[in-house]
Amino acid sequence: QKVMKVNDELAQGVRLRLEGAGVACVNIMSAPGSGKTSLIEVALRALQGTPRIGVIEGDPDTTLDAERIAACNAPVVQINTDGGCHLEANLVGRALGDFDLANLDLLLIENVGNLVCPVGFDLGENKRVAVVSTTEGHDKPAKYPKLFRSADLVILNKIDLLPYVNFDVEIFRGYVLGLRPGVPILNVSCRTGEGVDAWCSWLREAASGA
Amino acid sequence: QKVMKVNDELAQGVRLRLEGAGVACVNIMSAPGSGKTSLIEVALRALQGTPRIGVIEGDPDTTLDAERIAACNAPVVQINTDGGCHLEANLVGRALGDFDLANLDLLLIENVGNLVCPVGFDLGENKRVAVVSTTEGHDKPAKYPKLFRSADLVILNKIDLLPYVNFDVEIFRGYVLGLRPGVPILNVSCRTGEGVDAWCSWLREAASGA
Numbered sequence: 001q002k003v004m005k006v007n008d009e010l011a012q013g014v015r016l017r018l019e020g021a022g023v024a025c026v027n028i029m030s031a032p033g034s035g036k037t038s039l040i041e042v043a044l045r046a047l048q049g050t051p052r053i054g055v056i057e058g059d060p061d062t063t064l065d066a067e068r069i070a071a072c073n074a075p076v077v078q079i080n081t082d083g084g085c086h087l088e089a090n091l092v093g094r095a096l097g098d099f100d101l102a103n104l105d106l107l108l109i110e111n112v113g114n115l116v117c118p119v120g121f122d123l124g125e126n127k128r129v130a131v132v133s134t135t136e137g138h139d140k141p142a143k144y145p146k147l148f149r150s151a152d153l154v155i156l157n158k159i160d161l162l163p164y165v166n167f168d169v170e171i172f173r174g175y176v177l178g179l180r181p182g183v184p185i186l187n188v189s190c191r192t193g194e195g196v197d198a199w200c201s202w203l204r205e206a207a208s209g210a
Numbered sequence: 211q212k213v214m215k216v217n218d219e220l221a222q223g224v225r226l227r228l229e230g231a232g233v234a235c236v237n238i239m240s241a242p243g244s245g246k247t248s249l250i251e252v253a254l255r256a257l258q259g260t261p262r263i264g265v266i267e268g269d270p271d272t273t274l275d276a277e278r279i280a281a282c283n284a285p286v287v288q289i290n291t292d293g294g295c296h297l298e299a300n301l302v303g304r305a306l307g308d309f310d311l312a313n314l315d316l317l318l319i320e321n322v323g324n325l326v327c328p329v330g331f332d333l334g335e336n337k338r339v340a341v342v343s344t345t346e347g348h349d350k351p352a353k354y355p356k357l358f359r360s361a362d363l364v365i366l367n368k369i370d371l372l373p374y375v376n377f378d379v380e381i382f383r384g385y386v387l388g389l390r391p392g393v394p395i396l397n398v399s400c401r402t403g404e405g406v407d408a409w410c411s412w413l414r415e416a417a418s419g420a
């Protein structure tokens with residue numbers, strides 16, 4: 001509990017710094033491999049620098065995700081938690097120093113792949129995105145409800161794979177809307193490009209809210 | 211650290227109880243939705259009661275997984291962690307009381323879907339199984355190494371989806387064997403049945419080791 005309280009205070013510090021610099025912030029969460037990095041890649045390529053986006057990548061180990069983002073020409077910082085299961089505000093606060101915030105409109109944070117632990121840690125974001133992939137089963141929101149209760153956007157990714165999996169989109173939507181009434185749910189495929197326009201619109205909206 | 215020490219002692223208690231009853235125990239871990247429950251379902255149907263298997267299901271919420279196992283006619287207990295991100299030995303120890311251990315050969319524990327937190331918690335098992343699905347990306351072992359370092363078996367599930375995803379099996383195997391030299395890696399599809407025989411053989415082997 002004390003850990004949480006300290007984190008919340010640090011998160012508020014991050015929030016104020018970002019607000020002062022006019023940078024909006026989005027915390028992207030999902031299970032491992034749902035497509036968080038892919039969603040950031042497709043958005044960066046489609047948005048082509050407007051708004052100006054910086055990325056914080058969180059993983060227990062490796063710089064693989066940051067390398068993918070760097071290849072999209074966006075400023076990126078990789079945080080390795082060395083086995084830690086979620087990002088925390090102190091790590092994000094430290095990473096902020098590596099960005100030229102004056103030249104950014106939006107900071108995207110890709111959290112550690114985990115449907116449970118990241119949820120309780122405010123990172124100073126304005127918005128939270130929960131990603132589920134069609135390959136994980138439509139019962140994920142019911143079994144891991146906490147993430148969905150605080151989501152501002154839910155992305156159902158890999159819809160190109162629907163023909164090959166037992167995923168009932170209506171059951172999934174029912175669970176999500178039961179936990180977070182009115183939350184927008186986008187069907188996206190990073191592979192085919194379906195839904196990427198709507199995802200980019202949402203990001204532009206988030207950036208302009210800063 | 212103290213939490214870990216208490217857990218290890220309780221786990222040793224579970225281990226001795228199971229050994230005394232002649233019941234082997236396997237801890238199955240993976241990201242959410244990789245197919246842990248599906249792998250248990252296909253094994254139960256193929257093995258048809260030999261060896262005699264009981265199942266502990268761990269999830270933050272719902273009894274959905276236990277219901278699926280019950281439909282396979284195996285004794286099953288659902289543990290809800292109420293938001294907790296991993297099973298612990300105290301929970302497993304308590305669940306043991308709901309089984310007729312004298313009439314079981316093998317206890318399968320499906321851990322909470324999470325590639326990080328469950329790894330540090332001994333549950334009293336003899337063997338650990340790590341499951342990765344072809345839809346999650348071949349870099350998962352590199353990014354979440356701790357689980358693979360302690361795996362006795364690695365299952366690559368959903369191989370029926372290989373034609374539709376960017377998953378390099380050789381890169382994946384390289385990562386896994388680098389972390390845990392010599393570990394068996396099984397390619398399985400719960401959908402087509404491929405690899406299920408080998409999975410069942412491994413389970414029979416595990417059960418006879420009790």
Ligand SMILES: Nc1nc2c(ncn2[C@@H]2O[C@H](COP(=O)(O)OP(=O)(O)OP(=O)(O)O)[C@@H](O)[C@H]2O)c(=O)[nH]1
Pocket residue numbers: 030031032033034035036037038039065112113157158159160161188189190191192345346347348350353374375376377
């Ligand atoms: N078929 C299909 N595959 C996808 C799609 N989006 C991502 N993938 C694949 O899914 C795998 C995981 O994608 P990532 O973007 O690395 O997922 P992630 O959530 O960032 O993974 P972690 O950071 O490790 O938790 C990769 O093999 C991607 O190519 C999609 O829309 N369709």
Ligand SMILES: Nc1nc2c(ncn2[C@@H]2O[C@H](COP(=O)(O)OP(=O)(O)OP(=O)(O)O)[C@@H](O)[C@H]2O)c(=O)[nH]1
Pocket residue numbers: 135136137138140143164165166167240241242243244245246247248249275322323367368369370371398399400401402
């Ligand atoms: N195409 C295909 N789909 C599969 C396969 N195995 C499982 N699935 C699907 O993957 C989804 C998740 O399977 P589950 O067995 O519930 O996965 P899980 O690891 O138990 O999920 P959690 O307990 O929630 O972490 C379901 O929609 C399954 O039908 C497979 O071999 N091929």
Ligand SMILES: [Mg+2]
Pocket residue numbers: 036037038065110
């Ligand atoms: Mg990623």
Ligand SMILES: [Mg+2]
Pocket residue numbers: 246247248275320
């Ligand atoms: Mg399951």
Ligand SMILES: [Zn+2]
Pocket residue numbers: 085086117118295327
């Ligand atoms: Zn955690």
Ligand SMILES: [Zn+2]
Pocket residue numbers: 085117295296327328
């Ligand atoms: Zn944890």
